[in-house]
Amino acid sequence: MATSTEIQAAERSFQHHFASIEQQRDTATFGMWMFLLTEIMFFGGLFCSYLVYRHNYYEAFVEGSQKMNIILGAVNTAVLICSSLSMAMGVRAAQMGNRKLMVILLLITIVFGFGFLGIKAVEYHEHWTNHEFPGPNFHFETGDPAHPATDPLHTEIYFGLYWAMTGLHALHMIIGIGLVTWLVIAGMRGAYSPMYYSPVENVGLYWHFVDLVWIYLFPLLYLISHKHS
Amino acid sequence: MARPEQPHDDEYTHVVPAALYISIWAALMVFTLITVLASFAELGPFNIVVALLIATIKGTLVVLFFMHLRYSPKLTMAAVIASIFFLFIMFSLTMTDYLSRGWATFAGR
Amino acid sequence: MATAVQPVVERETYLNSNYGLKSWLLTIDHKRIALLYLMSITAMFWLGGFFAMLIRLELLTPAGDLLSSDTYNKMFTMHGITMVFFFLIPSVPAVIGNFVIPLMIGAKDLAFPRLNLASWYIYMLGAGLALWGFLFGGVDTGWTFYTPFSTAYSNTHVVTVALGIFVVGFSSIFTGLNFIVTIHRMRAPGLTWNRLPLFIWSNYAASLIMVLGTPVVAITLLLVAFERLFHIGVFNPALGGDPLLFQHLFWFYSHPAVYIMILPGMGVISEVVTCFSRKRAFGYEFVALASIAIAVLGFLVWAHHMFVAGISMYSALVFSLLSYFVAIPSAVKVFNWTATMYKGSVRFDTPMLYAWAFIGLFTVGGLTGVFLASLGIDVHVTDTYFVVAHFHFVMVGGMVVAYLAGLHFWWPKITGKMYPEAPAKLSALLVFVGFNLTFLPQFVLGYMGMPRRYHAYPPEFQVLNVLSTAGASVLAVGYVLPMIYFLWSLRYGKDAGPNPWNAVGLEWMTPSPPPTHNFDETPVVTWEAYDYEHQPQEEITVGH
Numbered sequence: 001m002a003t004s005t006e007i008q009a010a011e012r013s014f015q016h017h018f019a020s021i022e023q024q025r026d027t028a029t030f031g032m033w034m035f036l037l038t039e040i041m042f043f044g045g046l047f048c049s050y051l052v053y054r055h056n057y058y059e060a061f062v063e064g065s066q067k068m069n070i071i072l073g074a075v076n077t078a079v080l081i082c083s084s085l086s087m088a089m090g091v092r093a094a095q096m097g098n099r100k101l102m103v104i105l106l107l108i109t110i111v112f113g114f115g116f117l118g119i120k121a122v123e124y125h126e127h128w129t130n131h132e133f134p135g136p137n138f139h140f141e142t143g144d145p146a147h148p149a150t151d152p153l154h155t156e157i158y159f160g161l162y163w164a165m166t167g168l169h170a171l172h173m174i175i176g177i178g179l180v181t182w183l184v185i186a187g188m189r190g191a192y193s194p195m196y197y198s199p200v201e202n203v204g205l206y207w208h209f210v211d212l213v214w215i216y217l218f219p220l221l222y223l224i225s226h227k228h229s
Numbered sequence: 230m231a232r233p234e235q236p237h238d239d240e241y242t243h244v245v246p247a248a249l250y251i252s253i254w255a256a257l258m259v260f261t262l263i264t265v266l267a268s269f270a271e272l273g274p275f276n277i278v279v280a281l282l283i284a285t286i287k288g289t290l291v292v293l294f295f296m297h298l299r300y301s302p303k304l305t306m307a308a309v310i311a312s313i314f315f316l317f318i319m320f321s322l323t324m325t326d327y328l329s330r331g332w333a334t335f336a337g338r
Numbered sequence: 339m340a341t342a343v344q345p346v347v348e349r350e351t352y353l354n355s356n357y358g359l360k361s362w363l364l365t366i367d368h369k370r371i372a373l374l375y376l377m378s379i380t381a382m383f384w385l386g387g388f389f390a391m392l393i394r395l396e397l398l399t400p401a402g403d404l405l406s407s408d409t410y411n412k413m414f415t416m417h418g419i420t421m422v423f424f425f426l427i428p429s430v431p432a433v434i435g436n437f438v439i440p441l442m443i444g445a446k447d448l449a450f451p452r453l454n455l456a457s458w459y460i461y462m463l464g465a466g467l468a469l470w471g472f473l474f475g476g477v478d479t480g481w482t483f484y485t486p487f488s489t490a491y492s493n494t495h496v497v498t499v500a501l502g503i504f505v506v507g508f509s510s511i512f513t514g515l516n517f518i519v520t521i522h523r524m525r526a527p528g529l530t531w532n533r534l535p536l537f538i539w540s541n542y543a544a545s546l547i548m549v550l551g552t553p554v555v556a557i558t559l560l561l562v563a564f565e566r567l568f569h570i571g572v573f574n575p576a577l578g579g580d581p582l583l584f585q586h587l588f589w590f591y592s593h594p595a596v597y598i599m600i601l602p603g604m605g606v607i608s609e610v611v612t613c614f615s616r617k618r619a620f621g622y623e624f625v626a627l628a629s630i631a632i633a634v635l636g637f638l639v640w641a642h643h644m645f646v647a648g649i650s651m652y653s654a655l656v657f658s659l660l661s662y663f664v665a666i667p668s669a670v671k672v673f674n675w676t677a678t679m680y681k682g683s684v685r686f687d688t689p690m691l692y693a694w695a696f697i698g699l700f701t702v703g704g705l706t707g708v709f710l711a712s713l714g715i716d717v718h719v720t721d722t723y724f725v726v727a728h729f730h731f732v733m734v735g736g737m738v739v740a741y742l743a744g745l746h747f748w749w750p751k752i753t754g755k756m757y758p759e760a761p762a763k764l765s766a767l768l769v770f771v772g773f774n775l776t777f778l779p780q781f782v783l784g785y786m787g788m789p790r791r792y793h794a795y796p797p798e799f800q801v802l803n804v805l806s807t808a809g810a811s812v813l814a815v816g817y818v819l820p821m822i823y824f825l826w827s828l829r830y831g832k833d834a835g836p837n838p839w840n841a842v843g844l845e846w847m848t849p850s851p852p853p854t855h856n857f858d859e860t861p862v863v864t865w866e867a868y869d870y871e872h873q874p875q876e877e878i879t880v881g882h
Contacts, residue, residue, distance in 0.1 A: 044554065135568050
């Protein structure tokens with residue numbers, strides 16, 4: 001049964017240019033989906049660049065991707081999948097009116113989010129110290145003295161795309177963590193209930209989208225080929 | 230002022246069973262393992278096909294179940310499909326240029 | 339005798355519901371936000387016009403004597419950026435669309451009013467960044483920012499202006515998002531899709547493009563900024579990149595962007611032509627679907643801007659063929675507008691004069707686009723004034739004319755006042771004559787070989803250039819006059835009443851200016867769009 005705080009919060013959240021709270025809820029969710037479509041096209045430009053350069057300079061891309069840490073990448077993928085589970089369960093808890101469970105699950109999501117960023121930071125540090133950041137200080141070594149770099153000029157492009165795509169993704173993660181934190185704070189104050197949980201649902205959509213982008217980034221950046229020519 | 234109604238299990242407030250979420254999670258973890266293992270198989274040009282296929286399966290599971298697209302209005306599904314369509318237009322028409330750059334042309338060009 | 343009595347405004351309208359700067363700057367009323375945009379884009383229009391004036395002054399003489407070539411490069415760049423991103427793209431949607439769309443569908447506001455206000459602030463931030471770049475040295479890359487000049491060789495404020503465009507792109511995205519969700523979810527009862535005014539269909543189609551296309555130019559400009567700042571070589575061949583990839587990504591948005599610009603204008607023309615022919619739209623479904631077709635097909639043709647850039651010949655053939663197709667839905671609309679007027683009861687009030695100008699000038703502009711789609715012709719006239727004339731015909735002869743038509747048509751609704759008809763007709767004439775004098779000679783110049791973006795030219799081109807500059811002066815007068823008489827009408831204009839044009843449409847069934855909440859009761863729609871047959875044929879008497 002909804003508490004009086006939750007009923008008041010639901011009533012306060014109703015915006016009067018809508019005819020009903022259902023219309024408001026459906027509209028808000030549809031609006032978030034539309035925003036996610038723009039995000040698909042936003043990342044899409046980077047994926048298109050990746051497609052063109054991988055096609056043109058496959059060997060350079062292979063050599064670049066072989067410097068990625070597959071274990072860390074795979075662990076990060078698993079971390080994000082777990083965070084999506086906790087997020088989805090958190091939305092479900094909000095739907096069912098279980099405030100305490102919702103807050104716990106959202107906090108777990110935040111922890112997973114920081115876990116992802118932490119692992120990413122470790123990877124970034126490694127690439128940075130190996131001079132694998134594009135620019136005047138870029139210097140690429142395959143790591144195998146018997147096989148010098150085939151096409152370092154275009155491996156620099158690979159790394160440019162790596163940093164741009166994972167960097168943009170990480171920025172979205174940070175924003176996502178911020179949004180979930182806001183949900184935790186508002187949630188603890190009883191803002192959400194089965195009558196009104198749109199923000200939780202919609203932040204959940206955003207969070208899953210960020211997971212979705214990584215699901216494509218991982219194989220494309222880390223798993224191109226393990227063959228050493 | 231309209232008083233917000235209590236929720237009922239209609240098309241929009243469908244509550245997904247926890248067990249389903251956990252199954253999806255398990256499937257995603259399994260597919261992640263598969264994609265890593267598959268990358269070690271020497272499939273030549275099919276490595277990328279397999280990788281993208283697995284990624285798409287994972288992505289579909291996330292979109293349909295975690296993002297509730299399965300339980301959402303058809304309009305939302307149409308919008309998602311439309312954006313994927315335009316993404317593919319961007320990829321494929323751009324690649325018509327890059328893929329055909331080396332082809333023979335008329336003399337003098 | 340009695341002097342003019344100022345009517346005491348007893349009725350609450352969106353204009354008098356609240357006073358003070360804060361009530362405007364923190365408003366979430368779509369009508370007030372529309373007026374905020376009106377002020378911003380009018381200012382940017384005059385800025386873009388100022389750059390145009392300098393261009394036309396330079397081109398009076400063959401020698402590059404007024405401006406150095408570097409300064410001239412900055413002028414046409416800033417003219418293009420200001421006009422495309424800060425005037426044309428927001429014009430009809432953010433001003434007329436914001437004001438009229440909720441009224442037309444019987445809603446109290448857009449779906450996301452606070453996002454609407456945020457869109458305006460984002461616009462202002464983007465404009466501020468761009469203006470900062472303009473003021474502190476300008477940018478000289480062309481509005482197209484081609485690499486590697488923009489990323490590696492230009493010594494101007496590329497990053498600041500590129501970021502300004504990046505930011506203003508989000509204003510466009512959020513406006514489009516708001517419109518799509520509003521049109522899907524906030525229509526009054528009974529207002530089915532095939533009863534919607536064609537203005538709604540057009541803005542819906544334009545919003546689809548805004549939402550799907552703008553993010554791509556956003557990420558592309560971000561990459562340009564990174565390349566410039568961090569010397570990453572994504573688009574720079576010296577660093578392993580491909581300049582054509584930039585062009586593919588840039589034009590993937592910027593071609594559909596021209597349809598973002600023209601579709602809302604076409605929507606205005608549909609409203610004006612039906613009202614001033616007192617007839618329902620001929621082939622309503624075809625016009626509605628043509629809007630969607632333009633949006634979809636518009637995404638398939640971008641590389642026709644790259645025919646001579648180095649793309650493969652086979653790719654060029656594909657894009658050339660697709661570019662022919664995209665002309666078809668526009669032609670469908672022109673035929674339908676004409677058929678709507680046939681045997682209609684046509685009145686030539688100012689909005690209709692602009693609509694006629696649009697149909698003629700857009701047709702010329704559109705047809706020259708088909709010429710450009712042909713590879714053989716394009717190789718000859720690309721990067722000449724032929725292209726410049728083509729896009730000014732569609733953008734200025736088409737879009738700006740449609741914007742003026744819309745401003746005149748809905749001015750009574752927005753302000754409650756009629757503009758004075760005689761000066762308005764004069765302005766329309768000046769715009770038409772001035773426009774043709776400015777841009778028709780440019781087709782000839784381009785065909786004769788005068789290249790674009792050059793501050794000097796061979797002496798044999800001077801006569802046509804002088805005609806063009808003369809035309810631009812007339813055109814400028816045609817643009818200044820509405821500023822004057824619109825402002826005049828706020829104080830001295832005749833009261834308009836709810837429906838001075840006797841038009842059919844929900845926006846005309848509420849007072850002028852409307853109350854903040856638009857309708858006292860949510861209307862229920864039981865009639866088809868443009869149901870002029872069932873409307874009593876009353877004389878339009880207000881303002882004449």
